[in-house]
Amino acid sequence: MLEMLMQWYRRRFSDPEAIALLVILVCGFGILFFFHSLLAPLLVAIVLAYLLEWPTTRLERMGCSRRLATSVVLILFAGILLLMVFFVGPVAWQQGINLIRDMPGMLNKLSDYAATLPKRYPALMDAGIIDAMAENLRARMITVGDSVVKFSLASLVGLLTLSIYLVLVPLMVFFLLKDKDQMINAVRRVLPKNRGLAGQVWIEMNQQITNYIRGKVVEMVIVGVVSYICFLLFGLNYSLLLAVLVGVSVLIPYIGAFVVTVPVVGVAMFQFGLGTEFWTCFVAYLIIQALDGNLLVPVLFSEAVNLHPLVIILSVVIFGGLWGFWGVFFAIPLATLIKAVVHAWPESVSREEHLS
Template sequence: MAIKEYPFYLKTTVILFGIILLVYILAALGDILVPLAFAMLLAILLNPLASWLQRHKVPKVPSILISLFSTLLLTSAMMYFLSSQIMAFGDSLPALKEKFGHIITDLEAWVYTHFGVNTQKQVAFIKSTLDGSKALVGRTLDTVLGTLSVVFLIPVYTFMLLFYKQLILNFLYEVFSEENSARVAEVLKETKSAVQSYIVGLLLEMVIVAVMNSVALLILGVKYAILLGVIGAILNMLPYIGGIIAIALPILMATITKDGYSTQLGVIIAYLIIQFIDNNVVFPRVVSVKVQINALISIVIVLLGNALWGISGMFLSVPFVAVLKIIFDRIDGLKPWGKLLGDNVPTRHIGEIWHRRQNRKTLSEEIVEPKKK
């Protein structure tokens, strides 16, 4: 039976509508899919501990509960530490607000002196800018509150995923044909290994960067150095974008709390050194990235993740695309997409090689054609 070949424009249109429909479904079901995605990553991370407990004669349900409780204990300790630092920051908020008002007044005078823009126009411009950013702030707050509201679903989802692990794995094996079982097993094994190594390495990197940030800010005398250092380390988990926001916070704090600009310059130099150490020493040695995603794709998917699911989407985008690359690399029709996501840059493109082959003369042509004098 002959297979009907559809025109290219028709296939492209169908694929485009399929992508639009998929994005719409992901956005509409974000409240359900976001905690489920985090639970899948957490389940993959806790699976070795739960399996180890079961191998040592601990029943299935208690082993899962022990794994979840240990994670909740560590998370609660971190939240308590951050909340204590934030409470100390709140006590100094009135003084910081007063100092920030003086800085704004001096800035208005400097703008009027050098650019001739009076105070009324500056205030009107700032007011219009703030009014335009209200929608963005509102979306960010909705995302944060929504994330906090579904955090309670993550342990439930994680428990269910670990409890029904064998059922899910059997489904994945049975849904594909028997000749593809070896390929499915390879994809599942590499996905589990890549996600586990990535998350564990990312957490270790966060601790190391938090210590380096805090020590640098303490030496420079920046207030709330530990809080800013930890926040900077958490933001550093967002590829390329988080580092820019992380360095802006201590600079703003130094501007409000200190006179002159030497501290701000010191913060910039210190954070640049820390970023260099992180990118060239800590990240390659600590974070075992088995699947390399190139910088262009990383930036694009982080921005797309933010547009789709907000802050949660920014954290989920990189491991999600890493899993996609593992799948693409093992399906013949999708291998070019896997290469596009990857970090292996070829020295020559295929078009150049094809052009050289087309222009290469055969031996008979070289014999027949006369040599140029």
């Protein structure tokens, strides 16, 4: 048994390039695990730098210097963000306040409807259970209200941190874009010399991450805009807020779509009842989700769909538990990274065995 383990170790870890790749991965995962909260501004800046690299490169190819191209792209991007903050933000915020304010009335309607169920289905429903469920919902609503107040107070404390981020992140994005080549060369100098396998994995993953971040932003915009138009056509209340939630939900594969369906269906049910309007709106929403999952995602993420859905869900759960939001956001690239390492590792082993 020991000899078999030693043979496995020699076959898998005798290649210096494999050891270098393992050291780089362990160090990278360790830094993210222990310091991800401190590195949050840098992670935001890296994501934005990946997103803005494409237009920056295009302007550079048109004859602009790297500094000028970076400045123009950042100014345009900041202008788009400000337009969204000043036009979309206040409306969505107000709709969120209205939704929280209307929730007690919605719960009362739900309680009244549930109270009629024991009379309609006496063999299936018990009045005591219905009353207990209604009381539990009211208690949870009180808890949610208290949490909202506490969150509002805590958010006031976090305004200073947010203001610092608003200064630091654009500066970091600017330097990441402008001095990209110098920074990459600086990182290469501290990496192990035998990094051929790590370089091979990095080339593949760099392109994957670029396509993933760009594709996620495009998917969020398309799904959010189409959902907003659909909700407006049906006259659904809180249409902009719900459309923003639907757009953001694409960040979490499968789980996000399931979670965001609850408020959409709940609002539609209380507004339209269980009539034709509700079912038409619900079917239209399902069509949007189906087109997103079966048409838009395969087009934008041709490599990511090669991952099994169970692998994607497990990646969201595991990496989300390790690194919170960033683990969820990068769940698919991290799963793809592991897949790329697993596929690349035997190639170096087989090459070594062939040479021997």
